[in-house]
Amino acid sequence: MSKEQTDSSRAEKWTFALTVVSLIAGGTVVAGLVDRWSSSPSDDISVAASSSISMTSTPEEMAPEDVPEFSYVTPSAVYPTTIPGCESVEAPEEDSFFSYILDGSDTYDDPRFPWFSSAKAAAMSDAVKQALPKDVELKFASPGNSLQFGPISAPSNTDGLPEGFSLEELASTTASGTLIRDGKIGALSLMLHSSSDPIPSCVAGSLVERRVLADQSVVDLQDTWTETNGVRTLNRSAMLYGADGTRIQAYVNDTNNDGGRDAESSGVVPLTLDELATLVAMPQLLITTPVPPGTAPLQTDCGGWADESSGRELDRGIVDALGDALRSGWHAAAPGGPDLGSQLGDLVLAENDTTTACQDLVARSDGNESRLSISITSGQPLPTPPNKYDPSYDGHPLSMVTAEDGSVIERDESRWENVHRSVVVTHPGGTQVTVSSSAEAPNVPMTFEQLEFLATIDGLEIR
Incomplete structure (x- = not known):
């Protein structure tokens, strides 16, 4: 040879x-x-x-x-x-x-x-x-x-x-x-x-x-x-x-x-x-075979390495049901928000975390673009309000309120290279829904009201 x-x-x-x-x-x-x-x-x-x-x-x-x-x-x-x-x-x-x-x-x-x-x-x-x-x-x-x-x-x-x-x-x-x-x-x-x-x-x-x-x-x-x-x-x-x-x-x-x-x-x-x-x-x-017309785009991974979770391992049926609820809830009564595209609700299992469903999207409105991330997991404890007099308190989250059903709603925002805004809803049963939006100037992220609307849509609890 x-x-x-x-x-x-x-x-x-x-x-x-x-x-x-x-x-x-x-x-x-x-x-x-x-x-x-x-x-x-x-x-x-x-x-x-x-x-x-x-x-x-x-x-x-x-x-x-x-x-x-x-x-x-x-x-x-x-x-x-x-x-x-x-x-x-x-x-x-x-x-x-x-x-x-x-x-x-x-x-x-x-x-x-x-x-x-x-x-x-x-x-x-x-x-x-x-x-x-x-x-x-x-x-x-x-x-x-x-x-x-x-x-x-x-x-x-x-x-x-x-x-x-x-x-x-x-x-x-x-x-x-x-x-x-x-x-x-x-x-x-x-x-x-x-x-x-x-x-x-x-x-x-x-x-x-x-x-x-x-x-x-x-x-x-x-x-x-x-x-x-x-x-x-x-x-x-x-x-x-x-x-x-x-x-x-x-x-x-x-x-x-x-x-x-x-x-x-x-x-x-x-x-x-x-x-x-x-x-x-x-x-x-084969590398020489052309792509067929109408090929659906790739699904994208979301999430990442998870901390130890006591949440329920999710199957396809649970993830699809959460996605259906998210999709129908937004399109039924969206508060005049941005266009989230036809893929809203196409949740996937998080990367390296079988207890979390998630999705990353682009929100568009009148030339403005922002990134939207949605994550739903279970087995999470209700958060407790921070002690604002504790020397280690850094001012986050910006607010924390308890809804009539016992859910705790947190709002937060940070500003570094871009503006990052989030709403986290933790239900008494342990389901936690995190919805966040970020954008680089001159774009702006979605409003707290829009994020909270998404996070509190009926049907997003993992039971």
Whole structure:
């Protein structure tokens, strides 16, 4: 195999194994790439948790005696061997790892990658969801955890790229979600990027079958397992080397969270190899396939990392009912407020918080634009009025009143780079509705009256 082919083989195999290993202040992410499709004869690896595989604290914070041992085991590769669909099979390669820095400026419309956009992401996301087998359920989750392709993740510049790798190989979009089939749970993820490199050779331990499609695209299939600290995870994957330069990997395992620290194995992978091969070969996922007219826009994530909550975990029925109440209540008697658009009430499950429904919108009125955020959660205690004579009292909230039904209504406002105004309504039953609006001059946020009208619409309690 030529040096060009060798470099291509290495790049293709670990580009799709992107692992974010550390989050640094300021939104900078250190990303690690590791080849997990090939297995070397030495398959039992022990490393310290302060390495790039696990970054629960920085090396400066972790004393040597506090570093736990970490083991990662994969099956031994058999060589020499034959693989269906491969004319020849090469010896397994050593696992490799390196890291590079992402600056957190991911976007759907990066001019460096004209094949991708938010509309393309929406079309691909819809296609993947519709292609799932009829007896496979996509677990209800936030948009970002519901097989929705995210923005392109790529280094901001080409300085410091590892030798042999191009920017296009490191620029990828991913989608992930949890699947349920016959009561068994598993995590599915897809990664898509473009590449002009040739299709790599077959390597022992990296695949169990190669298929050549009618357009000469190639699909490599893998069915294997890994053991992390003695816990086994079953893994299946399909990698498409598209004739048009598309590279897609679909990866599924038998855990509830893609193999993270709190993973629980079900013992059954919810998709077969044939189903994975069909998924990656869909024409809708090719980088050269145009976006169909009328494609619905992406749903946006809202919320964030939640504090510990005693609230009720929300299902699709509860979230939809809250959204219907919000939509009908505003349109029935809105107090001459701004136009909130047709998507008002399209609540989603909050990112990383299954107890909260939320939505971010843009409010428009006579040339004025402001951002509107709505959040509904439960399990919250009634707030108590602040002691205005306490030296720590900072003047917030601006007001707090108790309504006739016992609900507590808080109004607050802050002024920094923009004006931020909010109304929080906490019901005696524990439901808390937060509605906030912000705008940068010369725009102004929605009024307290408009925000309170939204927050007190009938039907927004979680029971």
